[in-house]
Amino acid sequence: MNRNDLIACHDCDALLRKPSQCVKGSARCPRCGAMLYRPSSVQLERISALTMAALFTYLIAQGFPIVELDLNGATSQTTLIGALVALWNEQMELVAVAVFCSTILFPLIELTALLYVLMPIRAGFVPPGFNVVLRAIQFVRPWGMIEVLMLGILVTIVKMTSLARVVPGAALFAFGALTLMLAVVVLFDPRALWDIADALGERRAPRASGGRDAAQTSGHGTPTP
Ligand SMILES: [Zn+2]
Incomplete structure (x- = not known):
């Protein structure tokens, strides 16, 4: 056997x-x-929807002002990136880089990597580099929740330096929602994806001509729950 x-x-x-x-x-x-x-196709639909929602929430979190800077008497609201630039200019480069990686870079990499794996699988084919990307997602997963800590550190520094104040607006709420969404995304079992990829590979293997046939089987690949 x-x-x-x-x-x-x-x-x-x-x-x-x-x-x-x-x-x-x-x-x-x-x-x-x-x-x-568990039924993998149901999980796949759920996690795809959640990942898309998380990506939109991420864009809201990055696009709306999160702090109000006080520069020579004039106040101006700025996004997370702007706040990090201000931190950098205040000689807090290390904190700026750490917060950048954990709240901007890592979530973006994780979400785009998930979409890169999920969307082709839903369409019925296995994307190139599937195994490497999925392993990378599993590797960065333990660091997934660190953005909460880092955002906390950022808020603390903002309060301590009285350089700025936190704006309780769309971006802050989006960050809260994003954190919850990422927590649920992290619960997802990647084994399910591997099994689906296995099933797709087995189905495709007897057919030698590849791409076209894979596209034709896609209708059966994702049964709607
Ligand atoms: Zn048992």
Whole structure:
């Protein structure tokens, strides 16, 4: 038997044959009843919608003013980027870079990487570099919630230096919502994606001519829940 056809139950370590219908149905361990698979297509739809919503929320969070700067008596509202530039100019380069990475760069990379993997899979084909991107997502995942800490640090510094005050506007609420959304996105099990990619690969393998046939199977690839 092919080793790739076997899975171990994560609760009782029972070695089981991988269910072939794992993309559509759920599967439970026959010994202890632990959930081995949820219906992957349902998860896929859910996580795709959430990732799109998170990306729009991200744009709102970055596009609207989040702090009000006081420059020589004149106040002006600025976005997170503007606040970071102000921090940089106040000789707080390290904090500026740390906040930039955790609140702007990492969420953007994570969201675009997820979309890069999710959208082609939904359309019925496996994008190039699928494995590498999915591993990268899993690798950066533990750092996913650090933006909360970093935004907290930013707010603290803003208050301490009285350089600026936080604007309780759209951007701040968008950040709150984005944090919750990313927390849910992080709960998503990437194994489901791998299984769907496996199923797509197996379906495509007997057909030698590639792209066109893959596109034709796409109608069956994403059954609507
Ligand atoms: Zn079990």
